[in-house]
Amino acid sequence: MYSVELRGTTKRYPGGGAEPVVALDDVDFAVEPGEFVAVVGPSGSGKSTLLNVLGLLDDPTEGMRLLDGTDVTSLSVAERTAARKESIGFVFQDFHLLPTLTAVENVALPTAFDPGDASHRAADLLSRFGLGDRLDHEPSELSGGQKQRVAIARSLINEPAVLLADEPTGNLDTETGESILAEFERVKEEGVAVVAVTHDPLVEQYADRVVELTDGVLVGGVPDGEGKAERERASRPDPETASAGDR
Ligand SMILES: Nc1ncnc2c1ncn2[C@@H]1O[C@H](COP(=O)(O)OP(=O)(O)O)[C@@H](O)[C@H]1O
Ligand SMILES: [Mg+2]
Numbered sequence: 001m002y003s004v005e006l007r008g009t010t011k012r013y014p015g016g017g018a019e020p021v022v023a024l025d026d027v028d029f030a031v032e033p034g035e036f037v038a039v040v041g042p043s044g045s046g047k048s049t050l051l052n053v054l055g056l057l058d059d060p061t062e063g064m065r066l067l068d069g070t071d072v073t074s075l076s077v078a079e080r081t082a083a084r085k086e087s088i089g090f091v092f093q094d095f096h097l098l099p100t101l102t103a104v105e106n107v108a109l110p111t112a113f114d115p116g117d118a119s120h121r122a123a124d125l126l127s128r129f130g131l132g133d134r135l136d137h138e139p140s141e142l143s144g145g146q147k148q149r150v151a152i153a154r155s156l157i158n159e160p161a162v163l164l165a166d167e168p169t170g171n172l173d174t175e176t177g178e179s180i181l182a183e184f185e186r187v188k189e190e191g192v193a194v195v196a197v198t199h200d201p202l203v204e205q206y207a208d209r210v211v212e213l214t215d216g217v218l219v220g221g222v223p224d225g226e227g228k229a230e231r232e233r234a235s236r237p238d239p240e241t242a243s244a245g246d247r
Contacts, residue, residue, distance in 0.1 A: 009063030
């Protein structure tokens with residue numbers, strides 16, 4: 001069973017009078033437990049939309065969405081909040097840290113544990129990311145890279161089944177980037193499905209699979225190469241073999 005899956009999923013945004021924008025176009029996507037998938041593609045190709053739909057932050061216009069084999073295509077607000085808290089860790093591109101909370105409070109915030117345990121776990125996670133001496137700093141007192149590591153620590157506090165990250169190494173030097181990726185590897189070895197949007201070749205190196213989005217069309221979305229994009233490609237006559245065919 002896949003940790004997270006999209007079947008024939010389309011996401012359209014209203015175009016405000018003009019043509020609607022097709023941000024995801026009939027996408028098949030599936031990630032196995034313990035798999036690390038990197039999503040690449042040019043700006044505007046639908047990468048953030050894909051993460052938002054996977055992370056239950058936004059709903060598909062058409063098609064299906066499953067989490068651990070359960071249909072979560074359309075949920076009530078309460079169900080969605082519960083499912084997110086239970087199963088999903090999300091690292092936003094711009095971190096979304098609360099400015100008036102300290103690092104440890106930010107990490108402990110979305111916790112499902114009791115408050116005492118939560119600050120311990122939060123402090124633990126922050127130490128793992130080299131921020132053991134920054135626990136009581138507020139975001140304004142942290143560098144971009146440090147804020148990013150706080151955001152990653154927060155995404156792991158509830159031991160999610162699915163970890164979604166938008167450019168997780170975007171603001172980091174190579175060494176810090178590598179330590180984050182090593183942490184993702186550790187997490188994935190515990191069976192977590194990791195999906196990271198990236199422009200960073202280092203992330204692609206660590207990934208088990210790299211999938212590519214172009215204008216909302218996803219190639220390589222399903223582990224065995226049986227996705228829609230591949231089927232369509234295979235059924236299209238290849239001009240070279242077609243002309244050579246009737247020898
Ligand atoms: N809330 C929105 N309303 C309308 N159009 C949007 C919205 N969010 C994204 N889009 C459009 O959808 C397409 C994909 O955007 P996005 O998923 O942010 O791409 P990426 O993350 O790859 O840069 C773009 O054309 C973008 O302008
Ligand atoms: Mg984006």
